[in-house]
Amino acid sequence: MLKNLLLILLIFLTLIIKAQDFSTKSKKAIKYYKSAIFHFDNNKTDIAVKELKRAIKKDNNFIEAYLLMGDIYKVRKENQKEINTYFKIIEIDENFFPYIYYNLASSELRIGEYEIAKSHFIKFLKEKKVRKDIINIAEQKLKQCDFAIEQIKNPVKFNPINLGPNVNSIYDDYWPALTVDGKTLITTVMLPKEEAYISLHDSTQEDFYVSYLKNKNWTKATKLSSIINTPFNEGALSISSDGSYCFFTACGRSNGYGLCDIYMAKNENGKWTRPVNIGRPVNSKYSEKQPSISSDGKTLYFSSNRPGGKGNMDLWVSTYENSRWSEPQNLGDSINTFNSEISPFIHHDNQTLYFASNGHMGMGGYDMFVSRKDSTEKWSRPENLGYPINTFGEEFGMIINSEGNKAFFSSDREKVTGRDIYEFALPEKIKPISVNYVNGFVYDSKTNIKLEAEIELIDIETNKIITKKTSDKTSGKYLVCLPTNKNYALEVNKKGYLFFSENFSLKDNNNSLNPYLINIPLHPINIGEKIILKNIFFSTNSYELKKESFFELSKIIQLMNNNPDIKAEIAGHTDSTGTKEYNIKLSQNRAKSVYNYLIKNSDLKSRLTYKGYGSSMPIATNNTILGRSKNRRTEFIIITK
Template identity: 40%
Template sequence: MMRLLITGCIICCCLHLQAQQVVTYETAKKKAQASFDNAINAIRNYQDDEAIRYLQEALRIEPNFADAYGQMGISYVQLKQYTNAITTFEKLKQLDSTALRPALTAYSRALAGNGRFPEALQVIDQYLAGSRNKSPNALKLKASYEFAIHAANKQVPFEPHNLGDHINTKDPEYFPSLTIDDKTLIFTRRVNGKNEDFYISHRDSSQWNPAADMGEPINTVFNEGAQQISQDGQMLVFTGCEFPDGKGSCDLYVSMKTKNGWTAPQNIGAPVNTRDWESQPSLSADKQTLYFVRETPDNGADIFMTHQLPNGRWSTPERLGPNINTPGRETTPFIHADNQTLFFASNGHPGYGGMDIFYSRRQPDGAWGPATNLGYPINTIDEDASLVVAADGKTAYFASDRTDSRGALDIYSFELYPEARPLPTLYVKGYVYDSTTHQRLTANLELTDLETGFTTALVKSNDSGEYLVPLPVGKAYAFNVNKKGYLFYSDNFTLPAQAATPPEKNIPLQPIIANATIVLHNIFFESKQYALQPASQVELDKLVKLMQDNPSLVTEISGHTDNVGSDKDNLLLSANRAKAVVAYLTQKGIAPERLRAKGYGETQPVADNNTEEGRAKNRRTEFKVINP
């Protein structure tokens, strides 16, 4: 916000006062002048609260002191006390309307700060009409007010709640981040107004416990900030500034959680970190994609993304497209656990003020859709940024210095209105193990949207075989687990919008040995038909890769039905379905002699045919190893 310091105009006799009772600096009593001078010194030291006290003192001595009213209104604007600012400016207007002229832009900001955008536009138009040189700041304010008026019917619900004394203190707290189970909160605190450190709180039922300093090796004598905890709580990515091993002024660092605590932070390194400024990381739920801000002298601040490579390093960052980045500044990206919704702040997209918060949805082709302004009063004429949304899709967290703050920036929560919500995201967790030895395994787990074919999550289980995979609700997914030397595991999740949390799922992987069999849960046919549905392609391509990676593998593809219909029809249907799968594999280059199609009809049930659930399990396609 540009500070309008009108004292130069006032002291240099630039005000043309109309009413005789008006007191200017030159005509004020010496005690009033002294108080006014003290106020100006306080303003120069960014002490607007102190300045207001001196100006009130000047007005007690000289009740018609126009200069004091003007400067006090500007200080109220600086403090975002817009109601007080409006009252002060209106008193000045009643005293002498010409004396208000140098403070018109501040007056317009006060009106806009209270949501009175049409009046704010009138005032800024008045200022521009009387100006020879059109101030860029005034023109930007005019554009913001016009945008707000145009969007007047889009005012959104917004009832923020301070997280309370267990989280917030007299020091600034900001950059909140949460795990997918909504039980761990990590945020940045600027301790005593100097060094930034990380604090952690755990939720006990519905209440956050007192936040604790994360301590070494995370917090150091250097400046740590702008962090994000991974959705599974096992990885912390953050910004480190002026670190000894830094490549630029600020770099991105990572620390991993182990049974012995957090590891010493490691610089992510090139090509992510450069001589430029890298900050404000946001990690996708599967920890495979990292979004961050890079600021360069030529392009300003833009949002970039990088992917984790198989060797653990990160790919060359790519700048997000024009639906996200503009010639202005884009900051504070946050990718929701659904991996489909990106929130960020920008002053380059049309908005209400300085920085506004926007969201964008991922399109079927993987690109980001148009940026949507979150609306008023979430966005205001002030700097609005750093929004995160919990996995439930509706609980949002942000930092603000609202009137009920504990002294500076505090962390607040509010319920995000439905149109802006990401997909509520649940999760499945457990461990992967060898079905014969029961040894825990590191394996790749992949979640794929069956409608779009987009890989929603790609997760690797840790050394103990443990994993956590996010599951956005309202969609159908193929869930595959694979490891070299094993048959892949196939499952399917179809989650309604009001789904409950899936149970823990421990996953057995079968070594590729004779007679090893898996059910292909993501091969789909219409009822009584044998034409493969498009959603089957995800799983079919997994089969192709399995056969390519194991060139000696000979298999049987078998079809099975429930007991509805005649034995003859079911046998024929199951055989034709098996043949359809074999035909797909041969079209993809798998040699026909490696594939056998067999229909078993209703002869090998795996569940009770007397229930719909049992019949659904019996209608299946299986993959069996004949020769490994």
């Protein structure tokens, strides 16, 4: 918008210079006008307006004074005054400045007067002596009017609810961030600066505040941390799914690489560490802002004006590999435009991206959009979230809870309280995939000491690792997000221990949003210790291995290769359904199938045996469906070390 304003102002001044004279003969009016230009150039718009009013008082038909007045009102976002000024120019001489209807229509578009703006864009496009690039912009804005008119005719369901005085302050509150459990909310608050830090051009600062959900109510927001908050600006925080670390934007820091950089801080034992600049290659001599970290902590999305982009601000992505961030990649033409894309939010499903853009077709200003990653890792064409979620104003900074049914955003719709945080139910069409999670801690089964261990979440249909992370080295705590559109294997590994195996069947499971709490015991590699292999699958009454078993079988091979002295038995078990003889035979055949796969894909034949135990060794009751499913199992048992 600023670029377009400067372009029109440049055209206007060029026309005046070429004309060598003014629409007025009053020397005093011209003197006041030139004084206004000087003050406007020096950002003293109040004085410039006073000078222009003095000029107009000398000649009420001084068109150049009105044109500059309109430009100043545009900069100051005094839209109605700007519009009134352009109508005055048209009343005097509508042919004096060929771009007057473009200016007027653009102003009307900014306040949502779409029908009348459309008529004035059409009138402007009949002009012959105008620049082609301005014609192109006008044609695009005309399409925007048509789009907005159609959106208003077909509104989406939208009922925003203010989060109230516990979350919102008397100042502007914005950029919400939420943990995956929905219980920790961090916001950015625009505060008055302490007197010692007030500068000539800046009397406010941004700090982070935090509120907690307790008994279905938000606690009174308090400052997040004196270590993170400073007398300067910190904003647009993104918190990890488990709340153990965060990324945020800070500008003008002495250790910065550019105007604005991305920083990271950790939460250790309830206290935040001193933030560190995440450095190159993410940060550059340009501006990197508004980070959003994926639920597995491996992918960072952000907005930047660095070279190689498509427009003013683009969305970029970097992945954490080998203990460092990769060279950022532009998200490409499907996401980025010739204008600006900002405020990315990657949902906990790692597949649905929300962001704001003033380049994609919208209602005016920044609109919010959604795009989804397909199976080839490409982003879909962005979809406008619709009216009245989007309006003629500036909409950005929206986040979505893990369940995908509730959005949080900032708005100044209640003018008395400034910008506040609101929530609303997300329309079905723009929802992400619902996400559940499993959390707990990892510990030594013998000593109860908490362990740092590697945790892998695997899509068992594709055998692709979805998430790879480690439990906390001190507390053993972990949290893994579980998008509810797949079935998963969870594998937990640590050198010197047998791996832990768990299965989550969430595909087509409508009751899959209750979080799982699993404290994971890892067993040292000793004779008699066993793994219940929960990701070995057979068809009912069959001993043919399903392909979903292959990842877990590869983990057994890896375990034995890493521990060449151990020998093991593959043990098959059934429930009590069927005869004793049938169950012995079925369990024997299933154990043999696992054995055959392992020796076919490795050189472990001399170190493996197998046996079927039928229903003779239950670990749960056979009187329930759940109990019988636990008894149908395959085990890996250490027999020699």
